[in-house]
Each structure stands twice: as structure tokens, then as C-alpha cells.
């Protein structure tokens with residue numbers, strides 16, 4: 292038999308059967324996470340057709356996109372002033388109650404961004420297929436699982452049948468060798484990859500990440516990496532499981548226990564691409580040549596290293612790309628040749644499903660200790676989950692952020708997508724640890740520069756985008 | 766789902782690369798719990814200077830493209846967020862087909878599930894159709910999913926295209942995907958029983 296990639300092995304293990312002559316299959320899905328803004332339409336369609344949920348225990352639901360992140364969380368501060376958002380949260384609760392689906396509502400101690408919560412609860416295990424109505428479901432590839440986002444109609448299909456009609460994607464191996472330098476993180480690796488292959492570089496592919504630099508990343512770094520795989524258009528981004536992952540999973544609330552753990556572990560150890568497996572595409576990067584990255588444009592592939600200048604659209608051969616570069620520079624109010632180091636900001640934001648985990652907060656705190664946010668800058672930390680927030684407080688990180696002048700807020704998507712009350716005003720310029728620098732993403736007319744949490748911290752204390760390596764303890 | 770067999774009408778060109786679903790359907794339109802009332806939100810900031818104030822120079826606000834039924838798009842159209850609202854709003858505005866070199870993967874799937882074929886073509890063909898779409902005298906085309914051809918009287922061409930057979934069948938018949946899959950309920954149950962037996966911790 293031809294050696295198979297890990298991706299293909301996961302798909303094969305979940306194939307109920309083939310469908311038609313076009314190569315599509317019926318794919319069994321282990322788990323799905325539901326949120327308040329993409330699930331209501333799925334439930335409504337399900338009910339309209341008189342259907343029910345195939346396996347309620349395969350779903351969990353969480354409120355993350357629209358909830359407030361006020362520093363104090365009580366029933367009163369979580370009351371939603373906006374009638375539409377309040378109805379979304381209420382509808383999710385009603386649908387969960389009706390079908391017996393577990394819900395992590397706003398006041399639940401397990402609440403947080405769906406892609407942070409799922410791994411920290413041990414809901415995603417190696418070899419699983421997980422789908423959710425959110426594009427960053429690719430995050431879960433860090434658990435040695437296949438995760439991908441789907442639309443509301445597919446959520447309906449999944450709720451009703453626990454399967455999806457699936458077309459097997461092409462495979463891409465991304466090998467990142469070498470060692471990262473000081474101040475360089477998983478965020479910089481993925482931004483460098485996206486710049487190299489483009490925002491549609493992995494279109495129609497599932498990525499497997501491998502190489503020395505990947506193995507050396509902690510599990511949280513791998514979550515960051517796989518999370519942003521979708522920004523290169525990947526339909527999944529996997530890292531093969533290893534001891535670091537097993538250690539991370541052991542003892543998590545929903546991870547198997549006792550004899551089940553041993554049996555599961557034996558299966559998981561075998562989860563890797565078979566020797567000689569051929570990938571449809573191969574990309575290689577050298578981590579030692581990647582510096583701290585910053586985006587200058589309005590697409591995640593429009594980024595460069597901190598010591599570079601804003602590129603000139605005139606140098607771009609492809610007309611569509613040239614046009615989008617010019618438009619991006621206009622939106623971002625930047626000139627070709629302008630250095631990124633020293634570019635003044637008005638806001639600093641640390642959070643999101645990309646960089647809202649404990650390691651991210653530790654990285655930022657390392658830069659902030661003994662420093663103050665520059666005058667006139669609004670700086671916020673929104674932990675990725677309530678549990679991340681609690682662990683950070685146990686380590687005293689909240690004090691570091693507060694002392695530096697950061698707001699220490701409650702968990703949610705917050706200013707990653709600005710669907711709650713946290714948003715920027717037109718013309719604001721934000722150093723942000725999030726994943727999308729799209730026009731208007733953090734607020735209409737606002738400008739977003741993506742970077743690592745440590746780089747955001749460095750920008751906050753400098754009042755301008757800065758090379759974090761200058762601020763790191765030697 | 767409404768069937769799609771053949772469609773004739775005005776095509777509009779949107780040259781932008783990586784036009785993401787945040788731009789296709791901005792967040793202020795995501796506060797609902799249903800699929801309707803989203804036509805205004807489609808490409809809101811490109812189409813409107815403010816609510817109720819269309820930008821006169823934007824292609825979809827000018828004749829004949831204000832009646833467009835096809836969009837010819839730049840690469841990676843619909844990338845980003847999974848929000849199906851992008852397709853619901855586009856469909857409600859009257860767009861029944863999109864043509865480009867690549868689409869955001871989830872967006873492409875969402876199109877199929879809403880009776881909107883997302884047709885991918887080589888870059889030279891997309892550029893040719895874009896040039897036709899930009900010309901008011903030649904921007905009418907026919908998309909025939911039955912024969913898998915695009916007819917462009919503007920330059921007298923007849924272009925065959927590839928389309929996934931299962932998706933094509935679903936679109937041509939307007940089939941309910943859930944209903945179709947539930948015909949395999951016994952297979953799913955059998956698979957599930959075996960699968961869970963080997964991994965009782967799931």
C-alpha cells in the first residue's frame with residue numbers, strides 16, 4: 292500500500308463511505324463547537340425540517356464573540372445592551388437546552404474563545420476530526436487532529452448527521468528547520484510562512500508542519516501556528532502528536548483517564564505520516580533566518596520583518612496584487628520605503644484565539660516588567676479564556692499588566708473582531724496580537740498591525756512599533 | 766435549495782485580490798439569528814459611503830452592473846471568516862454565480878449550499894471575462910451548468926469548465942444535502958458503533 296500522510300490517515304479513519312463518482316466521501320466528525328452567531332441559523336433550519344441532533348454529546352457551545360469583556364464579570368456587567376446580541380446569546384442557550392448540548396455561557400468558569408477552550412478542556416484529542424462554524428478551527432491541528440471551519444449550512448448538516456460531505460484535500464508539508472532566535476515566536480514563523488506562500492498559498496490543501504523548529508515549540512506555540520494556517524487558505528494544519536502534547540493533555544477535564552488513557556496513548560503514538568508518504572506540495576523555511584514580523588497591509592500576507600521598510604507596489608509584477616498593495620497602503624496611511632520600526636501607534640491589544648494563551652501572556656509580561664505603557668496609548672489584555680485569566684492571576688501576571696498600565700479584562704474575542712463593545716475608531720492604529728489585519732476588522736477605518744504578543748508589549752511601552760529584541764533582558 | 770441550471774445576465778468585475786468576508790459582510794450585519802435582510806450588508810463599505818448613501822462610482826451601483834447576476838472576482842475572493850452571511854447577502858442582492866481563479870474554501874462551500882456555483886478558471890480566462898465584464902456593451906454572459914460552459918457573446922467564445930460532479934448534481938436538482946445524507950443513516954450508525962467501540966473514551 293502507498294504510504295499515507297497523517298492527514299490522509301485521519302480522513303481514512305473517519306470515512307463512512309464514498310459518495311458518487313467525484314471522489315467525495317461521507318466524513319464522520321468527532322466533535323463540533325458551536326457559537327452564538329453562526330449556529331442559530333443552523334438550528335433554525337434543523338427545526339424547520341423537523342430534524343433533530345444526531346449526537347448531542349459531540350457538541351459543546353460557547354459564547355465568545357459578542358460578550359462584553361468588562362474587568363468585573365457579574366450577571367449585571369454581562370447584560371447585553373444590544374438587543375440583537377442579547378437574542379443571539381438567548382437563542383444559543385435555548386437551542387442547547389432543547390437538545391441537551393453542554394453550554395459554556397458567559398458566567399461559566401470554562402467560558403472563553405472556542406478555540407482556546409476546546410484544547411484546554413481536553414475536548415480535542417489526537418486523531419480526531421473537529422469542525423466548527425469558525426474558520427480558525429484549524430487551530431486544533433496542534434493536537435494532532437484535523438480541524439477546519441464550516442458555514443452554517445454545514446453546521447446544520449453536522450448536527451443532523453454527525454458527518455460532512457467531504458472532498459479530500461491536497462497535502463502540503465511545511466518544514467521549518469533550524470532554531471528561532473531570541474524574541475522570535477510561533478507567530479513570527481506563521482507570519483513568515485504566509486508572506487512566503489501568500490494568502491491563498493495553501494488553497495485546497497491541508498498543511499502538515501514538521502521540522503526542528505516545530506518540535507521545539509510548546510503546544511501553545513503550535514496552537515498559534517495552526518490557528519493561522521487558515522490565513523494562507525489552508526483547510527487544516529496539523530502537527531503530529533508527540534510527548535509534549537501527551538503531557539499537555541494528561542489530566543485535562545475531558546481527556547481519557549486511567550486505563551482509557553493508556554489505550555488512547557498507544558493509539559496516538561502511531562499518529563504520523565508514514566515513511567515515504569508523498570505530499571502534493573513542499574515548502575521549507577529556516578527558522579534561524581526569521582525575525583520578529585509585523586504586517587504593514589490589510590491581508591495577513593502583507594508583512595515583513597521589523598527591520599524592513601514598507602514595500603513599494605511598483606515593484607510587484609502581478610497587477611491584482613499591485614492594486615491591493617496600493618489600496619492597502621492608502622488604507623493604512625503608509626508610504627513605500629517608510630521604516631516600520633518607530634511607527635507611532637494609538638492602541639495595543641493582546642488576546643484572541645491566536646495569542647491569548649498563558650505562554651503568550653508570559654511572553655508579553657517579560658517585556659513589561661518594570662516598564663510603563665507610553666502616554667496616550669490605550670493598552671488592553673483580553674485573555675483567551677476565563678481559565679487562562681485565572682492561571683495568569685495565580686502567577687501574578689495580572690499585576691505586571693496592571694502596573695504597566697494595561698487594562699486586565701475578561702475573556703472573549705473582543706477586539707479581534709470587534710463584535711462586542713470593544714472596538715477602534717477610524718484612524719486608530721493598533722499593535723495587535725490577533726490574526727486578521729483586514730480593513731475594518733477592529734473597527735471601521737481602524738488600522739491593524741499583526742505581531743507577536745511580546746512585540747505588542749514592546750510597542751505599547753515605546754508608543755511605536757519597536758524591535759522587541761532591544762527590550763528583552765540580555 | 767433553489768436549482769441552478771442555466772443563467773444569463775450581466776457580469777460585474779471585482780478585481781481586488783483577497784476580498785475577505787469581513788468586507789463582504791461587515792460585523793454590524795451579524796447581529797441577527799436568521800439568513801435574511803442581508804442584501805444591504807453585501808460589500809457595504811465598497812457600495813455605500815454611509816447607510817442609504819451609495820457610492821456612485823462603485824461598479825455595482827452603476828448601470829448595467831446594478832443588475833449583475835454574476836461576479837468575476839480577483840484571487841481568493843471570500844477568504845477569512847466562515848460567516849455564511851456573506852453568501853446569504855450576496856444571493857439576496859441577486860448574484861447567482863461567482864467566477865474566479867480561487868475562492869476562500871469555506872466561502873466556496875457556502876456558495877454551493879445556497880445554490881450559487883463558484884466556478885474556478887485559469888487566470889487567463891478570468892482576465893478575459895473580467896475585461897468583458899468591464900465593458901457595458903459586452904458584459905452579458907450565460908453560465909450553463911448542465912453543459913458546463915460559459916458563453917460570452919461579447920467575444921463569441923464558448924468556454925468549458927470543470928465542476929465537481931456531486932456538487933453539480935446537487936445544484937442542478939436543488940437537492941437538500943441533509944436529506945440526502947440521511948439516506949445513509951444506517952451506514953453512519955454502523956460506522957459510529959464500531960468507531961466508538963474501539964475508542965470508548967470518545
Ligand code: SF4
Pocket residue numbers: 355356404405406425427643644645703704707708726
Ligand atoms: S478570537 Fe478572533 S479569530 Fe478567534 S474566534 Fe474570536 S473572532 Fe475569530
